[in-house]
């Protein structure tokens with residue numbers, strides 16, 4: 152079914168793809184503008200990705216970091232929110248096509264801001280995803296929580312020491328900020344939260360391995376902070392293995408290639424992938440239609456005003472854009488989204504033409520990553536110089552908490568997060584350790600279903616081939632009978 156989605160007022164219509172940092176902050180910037188805004192996103196919420204690892208490890212609940220976008224936008228009268236997976240952008244006809252189940256919606260735009268973010272990249276080994284989920288969505292975080300706690304539950308039931316070892320070995324692949332945060336939290340969960348809660352196994356004996364093909368932990372933070380983070384992780388009991396590239400991965404473990412070319416196997420049932428990003432495939436459509444280039448990660452090499460060639464009112468922002476000096480972080484997306492909204496407003500209210508736009512300038516506010524409870528690394532540029540102020544430890548950790556609270560959307564979310572943090576960091580408890588059967592088994596069940604679907608496709612093909620064979624044989628028999636009859640007559 153195809154439904155055209157029109158803006159009734161006839162005002163300039165700004166369509167925004169994505170309700171993440173780029174999309175939401177662009178929409179909010181247009182609150183007082185004389186425009187209609189439509190946000191189309193394939194998820195119903197504004198997800199605060201930097202805290203996903205806390206959902207996976209039971210510190211906060213998913214609702215706290217993912218308020219519903221339409222509730223956030225309730226008081227912005229010029230904006231509406233549509234749920235749908237955008238699968239087509241038509242630059243010539245200025246429309247965006249999205250799909251929700253069987254329903255196809257075509258939305259015309261006057262200006263378009265595309266902020267569809269990025270996904271996990273398995274560097275061409277997409278089948279790894281089945282055994283090592285990424286950490287990009289709420290589903291990923293809940294699944295990982297299920298997998299971590301499910302592995303402990305299975306180990307408790309096993310009397311086979313090899314199987315128990317495999318179940319109690321957790322491997323995080325990728326030692327960037329997400330990998331470091333996850334490895335630290337899985338270790339704390341095993342050593343503190345779950346301590347004394349099982350009778351057949353000792354959770355504190357769980358192995359947490361952080362693997363990376365690169366020679367350093369947290370490469371964007373530089374050598375010194377990387378070394379300190381690695382030392383802190385090792386103190387927590389995390390086994391940091393660098394120069395180690397995963398070359399194969401299956402249900403029971405993985406094969407790792409060392410720098411000298413030798414390979415070894417790690418047996419592990421619970422694995423998580425945090426080693427690389429691939430921008431939304433919508434970038435490819437823009438490249439095909441406008442000639443804009445993409446970088447190796449599929450990011451769009453936008454013009455200095457974040458638009459694409461010959462389409463001054465089509466902006467690409469956030470993790471989807473490739474701009475020198477702008478990292479794939481929340482601030483890059485927020486500032487890009489606001490810049491695009493301001494450019495649209497300036498054109499409508501002040502008559503500023505696209506060639507009068509000042510290029511987008513990124514203001515680097517610094518970066519942070521937590522390593523464990525009471526420990527983080529922080530890097531802040533020193534104004535007027537090319538130097539950066541670096542610190543790590545307790546104060547950096549407090550800074551991380553404060554900053555992330557500021558950007559968490561919604562007063563209630565902030566309050567309940569503070570309560571959960573207080574509980575998790577001052578005791579060894581965690582409030583969000585519930586896992587459902589669906590979380591633990593759904594993925595396996597889905598896997599089985601697709602196997603069944605594949606099998607039945609093969610069976611259908613085999614049946615069709617058999618039917619054709621029978622038809623051919625029948626035709627041959629009829630032909631022979633006809634021939635014999637005509638010879639007889």
Ligand SMILES: Cc1cc2nc3c(=O)[nH]c(=O)nc-3n(C[C@H](O)[C@H](O)[C@H](O)COP(=O)(O)OP(=O)(O)OC[C@H]3O[C@@H](n4cnc5c(N)ncnc54)[C@H](O)[C@@H]3O)c2cc1C
Nearest residue numbers: 169170171172173193201237267268469470479480481484
């Ligand atoms: C685990 C993790 C931890 C991070 N930690 C930090 C941190 O500590 N500090 C920091 O600054 N940054 C951090 N980042 C990076 C930061 O979250 C991203 O840079 C930021 O979210 C990018 O914003 P965005 O709007 O471009 O994309 P996103 O926030 O990813 O939003 C993309 C939106 O597009 C929607 N979408 C995607 N495809 C489609 C489609 N085809 N149709 C419709 N909608 C679609 C999605 O549903 C979503 O709403 C982290 C990222 C991750 C994954």
